[in-house]
Amino acid sequence: MTVVSDANEETITDRIDEAAGQTPFVIVDLAGTASKIVVMAVSRADFVIVTTLGAGLDAEQDSEARNVIRQHEKSMRRANPYYVLPYVVLLTRTNSAIRARTMAHIQKSQIDAGIPVFKSELNEREAFKAMFSFRQPLDHLRASAVTTVDKAIANVQGVSMTTKQIDPVAAPARKSLC
Template sequence: MPTIVFASPKGGAGKSTSAVVLSCELARSGVGVTIIDADPNRPVTKWGRLEGRPNSLTVVGDVTEASIIDEMETRAAQVPFVIVDLEGTASMTVAYAISRADLVIIPVQGSQLDASEAAKAIKLIRQQEKAFSRRIPYAVLFTRTSAVIKPRLLRHIREELQGADVPIFSAQMHEREAFRAIFSFGGTIDTLRPSQVSNLPAAISNARAFAAEVVGMLRHDANGAAA
């Protein structure tokens, strides 16, 4: 079953946040999801210990460079979706996780610095493709963007990536209080109360659109592989 890896050597790009939001969205209807928290700082494990985690969502911490591949393979045989959250540096764990991914999501904030970090992640994916003689689908996800303002820099980065044939999600993870709040309150954006954060419905529809696009992309890749 598909394994989705969040990777970007840029710290704070939005990997853990987007990974948890996607996982909760996939688990919402009771579908089994396992998040492998491969970041030694264990941000997802800490979230998972709070109240409100969906019943069908399991968080696996305690993963090392030596165990990441076995963990990914074992979990993928057990549940429909495995999500891997990685640390924001280059490491063997990151390379191993990418080598086994069905989809690598590269979160990028709208700055030039982030875009060059994304280029590093893409280079690593291409190296792993060569090393393991397999295609590894990936796409860039813009994070912490404004739902209203479309800055020129972001447009420039998008055009640059498109020019280099880098796939980009149409959905963006907009800057939303709800996406931060789940790490304090626990649970999912569906268990937050409107009194706890502003504009909850917008965050919910944002998360739905992102998850739908991920599922569509996996389906498309699976069909492509079968053709």
């Protein structure tokens, strides 16, 4: 895995294109929703995972991310009237032991509205925070120094398996919300 951290609004598309020439999968993790860098990254995407904490304010931000996707689709439809950019919402930093009613309500509301939502979630784990503190991937963290490494790895593998089962080309077309 290669991590590129020097991308900005002027270089993001070049960085994505360079990475796409070297590997079959490029993951772009960006903060914020409706910024220029997000718009630029979406313009290069084949599939988008919109992350949300499952709380009221974060759900509003994931709505802004979906608006960016819809705007991109509109612009692409000039050349291809049937263009759809597949996306799915991933709930992150969830509690693996307790299911908060607010999060369950938000998730149900999204599903009822026809918004695709991952069945698996990315749980809140100390090991995920440690990756940034120690600047190491999960599989390099020592279990003696960081708790829940094994559970974090299993959690990521579950999300990864769910992602692998999604075929963006064969994904059913969702209702256009444009």
